[in-house]
Amino acid sequence: MPGPLAPLVDRPSASGVFTDYDGTLAPIVDDPERAEPLPGAVDALARLARRYARVGVISGRPGAWLAARLGGRGLVLSGLYGLETVTAGEVVAPAEATRWAPVVEEVAARAESPEGPGAVVERKGLAVTLHVRTAPDRQGAAQAWAEAEAARTGLDVLVGRRSYELRPPVARDKGTALREAAAGLAAVCFAGDDRGDLVAFDALDELAGAGVAALRIGVRSPEMPPELAERADLVVDGPAGVLDLFVQLLR
Numbered sequence: 205m206p207g208p209l210a211p212l213v214d215r216p217s218a219s220g221v222f223t224d225y226d227g228t229l230a231p232i233v234d235d236p237e238r239a240e241p242l243p244g245a246v247d248a249l250a251r252l253a254r255r256y257a258r259v260g261v262i263s264g265r266p267g268a269w270l271a272a273r274l275g276g277r278g279l280v281l282s283g284l285y286g287l288e289t290v291t292a293g294e295v296v297a298p299a300e301a302t303r304w305a306p307v308v309e310e311v312a313a314r315a316e317s318p319e320g321p322g323a324v325v326e327r328k329g330l331a332v333t334l335h336v337r338t339a340p341d342r343q344g345a346a347q348a349w350a351e352a353e354a355a356r357t358g359l360d361v362l363v364g365r366r367s368y369e370l371r372p373p374v375a376r377d378k379g380t381a382l383r384e385a386a387a388g389l390a391a392v393c394f395a396g397d398d399r400g401d402l403v404a405f406d407a408l409d410e411l412a413g414a415g416v417a418a419l420r421i422g423v424r425s426p427e428m429p430p431e432l433a434e435r436a437d438l439v440v441d442g443p444a445g446v447l448d449l450f451v452q453l454l455r
């Protein structure tokens with residue numbers, strides 16, 4: 205096959221296919237609990253997993269959440285931006301992260317209390333996310349609140365699509381997750397739609413420097429960060445474009 209997918213399609217047994225979840229498999233919706241993959245996307249991933257050496261989803265969602273929707277299909281699943289991995293149905297996080305659980309719990313409780321920023325609070329176990337998608341007037345307040353809580357507790361702030369996440373200050377992200385998942389492969393692609401995916405592109409840059417055929421796939425949306433488009437080797441339109449790519453990889 206000619207084109208940017210050729211290194212993957214030509215050697216599936218030495219290739220890996222990786223993607224984010226929200227905005228790449230599932231359209232972005234107001235209520236994150238209602239984000240469902242496009243019809244056919246999960247089936248395509250399962251088929252890819254049977255043909256390619258490694259196929260995975262690297263997401264900001266909790267590992268258990270990913271396992272419930274995508275488990276049992278031979279996929280590599282990484283949750284909470286690389287903090288969690290799902291191994292044989294079990295969610296694993298490093299001790300340096302799990303020891304922050306009580307701190308995250310306390311911050312989550314404060315976020316939900318009258319002292320909180322008035323954002324939608326998503327408890328994710330080892331992280332807590334403040335969503336302002338449905339309350340854009342709370343964006344400044346949510347950011348200031350998250351930064352103040354980070355300064356008070358030592359947690360890190362991760363800025364996402366209309367969201368601020370407080371999480372353990374551990375050097376794990378989608379880039380570290382992708383580096384581990386892609387170890388030993390000759391060709392690797394990753395599809396992302398958001399700022400948090402740029403570190404996965406960094407990982408692909410490093411792999412490319414080491415001789416791996418690396419393909420950075422940017423997934424377009426009205427909120428696509430310009431940097432993602434600039435750094436992508438290939439830009440596709442939303443989850444439908446990703447699914448189309450999967451179909452091409454299965455030809």
Ligand SMILES: [Mg+2]
Nearest residue numbers: 224226227398
């Ligand atoms: Mg995303």
